[in-house]
Amino acid sequence: MKIHREGFATISLVFLVLLVINGAVFYWFDSPALTWSLLAISVIFFLFIVSFFRLPARKNTEGDNLVISPCDGKVVVIEEVYEPEYFKDKRLQVSIFMSPANVHVNRNPISGEVKLSQYHPGKYLVAWHPKSSTENERHSVVIGNGKTDILIRQIAGALARRIVNYLKPGMQVSQNDEMGFIKFGSRVDLYLPLGTEVTVQLEQVVKGAQTVIAKI
Structure with a gap:
């Protein structure tokens, strides 16, 4: 499955934001439960963003009429x-x-x-x-x-x-x-x-x- 070119900038921005947030929580909070919960939510959210810009291969239907x-x-x-x-x-x-x-x-x-x-x-x-x-x-x-x-x-x-x-x-x-x-x-x-x-x-x-x- 390919990713549509319109998604490259958005996906990169979301990845950087999530990376910063998770890094800050890991650094400032000594709470494994919070850290792992946030990481899980971040991964799910990131995968959703990626899937939104998916470009699946298809066999097209064609016809002049x-x-x-x-x-x-x-x-x-x-x-x-x-x-x-x-x-x-x-x-x-x-x-x-x-x-x-x-x-x-x-x-x-x-x-x-x-x-x-x-x-x-x-x-x-x-x-x-x-x-x-x-x-x-x-x-x-x-x-x-x-x-x-x-x-x-x-x-x-x-x-x-x-x-x-x-x-x-x-x-x-x-x-x-x-x-x-x-x-x-x-x-x-x-x-x-x-x-x-x-x-x-x-x-x-x-x-x-x-x-x-x-x-x-």
């Missing part, structure tokens, strides 16, 4: 909504909630040209809040391939404080390649044309680069 899940998580919304930022009309929204335990790399659901890549500062409502799509910190990307245009919106959650996105308008991108990363709990929304055949259900657990979300 398929919309592949952009992330790991659970489907929490499938509904018709008005999309005000780019399309300015009704779209079919599919939302995937990513818990802190999920792999947090985000991927392109289709191949095509990047038509929009726009960051929006905002609030940090819990990721499942109905207004998180329009009020939270977020980054919107539109990818078009001649058959359809799809908007993908990375949304920061209550714990997330940084959205990373690698795409720029005019780029040609490939399905399942990395689009970005969201740190510590978040959500990704997909906006599909009305009438799109959705192949997932509410509460279904999906995997990025593998699960088919819809058919074009």
Whole structure:
């Protein structure tokens, strides 16, 4: 298992902080119970941070007529909504909630040209809040391939404080390649044309680069 490059700085910082704390407790307190308890908690916490940035090897699902899940998580919304930022009309929204335990790399659901890549500062409502799509910190990307245009919106959650996105308008991108990363709990929304055949259900657990979300 690999570690995502977005995690190197965070993992190094956490390791140094834990090392200093444990060293100080060992030096100042003559209490084996306290020392070993803190060490155990530190190891568990460090392993959790490392696992958050894991990048497991996977056999990708591909297809020109398929919309592949952009992330790991659970489907929490499938509904018709008005999309005000780019399309300015009704779209079919599919939302995937990513818990802190999920792999947090985000991927392109289709191949095509990047038509929009726009960051929006905002609030940090819990990721499942109905207004998180329009009020939270977020980054919107539109990818078009001649058959359809799809908007993908990375949304920061209550714990997330940084959205990373690698795409720029005019780029040609490939399905399942990395689009970005969201740190510590978040959500990704997909906006599909009305009438799109959705192949997932509410509460279904999906995997990025593998699960088919819809058919074009």
